[in-house]
Amino acid sequence: MSKPKPLRFGALIRVSTEKQADRGESLRTQTKQIDEAVERWGGTIKRTYSGQEHATPDYERRLLDQLLADAETHPRPFDAIIVADESRWSRDNERSKAGLRTLRENGIRFFTSTMEHDLHNPAVRLWLGMSAEIGEYQASVQKEKSAINRINRAKRGLPTCGKLPFGRTYDRETGKWAVDEEKQAMIDDVARRYLAGEPLPRLAEEYGVNHSNLHKVLTSRCGAVWTQTFCIEGLKINETIDVPVPRLLPDETIAAIRRKAEANRTYQHGRPKYPYLLAGYVFCSHCRYSMFGQTNHHRLQYYRHAHTSRARTCGLHPRPWVRCDELDDAVIRHLFELFGNPRAMQRAIENATPNLHKLNELRRRSDRLLEQIEKINRGRDRILKLISNELVTEEQAQSQLQEMNLREATLRDEAQQINAQLGRQPTPDAIKDLAENATEIFRKRVDARPWAASRDWDGMTWDDKRALIQTVFDGTTPDGRPCGVYIDPINGQVDHRRKRWAFELIGHPMVDGEWCVTQYTCH
Known part of the structure; x- marks a missing residue:
């Protein structure tokens, strides 16, 4: 009688986290x-499937998938699969x-350590199914507890997910x-x-960093709040x-960088074959999509x-199709007529200013935010006084102070957004002064040019x-509409x-550091 061949095993050895794989x-x-x-x-062990992957539901399991794919090949590389215990096989029933x-x-054949399981026996399959179901339950409970704990730590101002925000460090001891x-x-x-x-790509290359990541850091990760x-x-x-x-x-x-990034994405994007004076600034008033330049034969x-x-x-219908030379010339002339006439400028600002009810609402909201911020500051001072008098410890006050800091940062962000909107909108009493100042500043900017004294528009260079x-x-504009x-x-x-x-002109000339919206319509 011939001696039976020794079993050829495929071994599945896995852990759930990279930390366990590296140091556990x-x-x-x-x-x-x-x-x-x-x-x-x-x-003998012929194949080993070892590494880090979750056995819980909804996680990709490349090791198990590869093992099952090998089990269906011919000739098969193994006669049996062995794991240390049932939970290492799967926690997803x-x-x-x-x-x-x-x-x-x-x-x-299927083995867990020194025990073989007959996969044709219904009782064995029931037991393995129950083991997987129990394992799935335990994994879900641990997953929920872990998530809740990480969320609570984040609310205390601790980093609990992902990498630290760029350019910041965190001392876990202090x-x-x-x-x-x-x-x-x-x-x-x-x-x-x-x-x-x-x-920006050249700057990223100079510093040896990823361009897209540098763009993300500049536009959204340099402020006082990190979102988890x-x-x-x-x-x-x-x-x-x-x-x-x-x-x-x-x-x-940060706001200037965002405006620059938006400009690079639209009207400063690329190098066209033919120059168009208003490229990126001409829009359909109905759908508000940008119109593009085209040169015919x-x-x-x-x-x-x-x-x-x-x-x-x-x-x-038909869709707008406007001669560049005529529109360019009309826009340049109307800009000079508008800024050279304070009364016309005043009417344009008044027409573009949103209704006063909305502005008053924003001002009242801004006042309420400032009151809440002042209340937080008073509360923080009281807590610090209690700490200095040794009535409470720093550890006891840490959580409340962090909540106050987070609340203050949120309120200040909202207040800043409101002030940005209000800053672009002159008050009714200031409209006349704004119009006169805008006219004066505009004249100072252009009167030194040789073409300005004689109003020789044709003498302006394309760059001018x-x-x-x-x-x-x-x-x-404050409502997000591109000028x-x-x-x-x-x-x-x-x-x-x-x-x-x-055509209607919607722009915002700078006046003593403030921004105001102007509108002008003509044929």
Whole structure:
């Protein structure tokens, strides 16, 4: 009688986290247990599937998937699968049943350490299913507890998920945040040079950092708040926690960077073959999409409306198609007429100013926010006084102080947004002064130019005109509408003939550090 062949085993050895895989003992312990069990069974290990992956539901399991794929190949690389215990196989009952069915159908035996499980026996399959179900329950409970604990730590101002925000450090012993001075110096230099016109990809390459990540840091991760997000679908947990951190840049610089990034994305984007004076500033007044420049075979240039389908439908037929030279000349002339006439300027500001009711609401909200911030400051002073008098300890007051700091940061952000909106809107009493100041500043800017004294618009260089356009139309209105030239049709014109179009100018010239919205409409 021939001697039976020794069993060829496939060993599944896994842990749930990278930390366990790198520094834990579990992998070594499982390996030792399996080696001893295989030796007792008189077999050999032909394949080892070892590493870090979750056995809980909703997690990708590449090791198990590879093992099951190998089980279906011919010739098969192993006769049996061995794990240290049932939980190392799976804590997801559905996937456990599917995997065991694959092994059973392909004649693969199943072992947990020194015990073999007959996969054709219903009682064994019931036991393995119950083990997986219990393991799934325990894993879900631990997952929920872990998420709740991390959320509570985040509310105390501690970093509990993801990487630390760029350029900040956290001392777990003192519980205090600090700024990495070297990285802050880098961000200061990059921000200054980026606003001066240097390309961000070149700056990123110079400092050896990822371009897209640098853009994200500059536009959204240099402020005084770091957002931690906890989204666990299986437990219906979706919570966002704002943690106060030291800022890397002042809010004014961050706002300027965002405007610059938006400009690079729109009207300062790329190098077109043909220059268009109002490129990026001409919009359809109905759908508010930007119109693009096009040069025909006669070298005539137009600003034209796209004919492709977009998210916002446009009801204009025919679509706007405007001669560049005529629109450019009209806009330049009207800008001089507008800024050269204080009364016209005053009417334009008044027409563009939102209703006073909305402005008064914003001012009242701003006052209430300032009162709440002052209340927080008084409360913080009282707590600090209690600490100095040794009536409470720093540890006892830490949680409440962190909540106060977070609340104050949130209120200040909202107040700053409101003040930004109010700052762009002059009060009714200041409109006349704004109009006169805007006219005076505009004249000072252009009167020194050789073409300004004689009002010789044709004497302006293309760069002079483009600089003037950018001065007036650079940015957005308080409601997010991009500044520029908005094109409207004139009713009563014959189809299939050259059309005349009305246009509206929406811009915001700077006046003594304040911004005001102006509007002007003409044909």
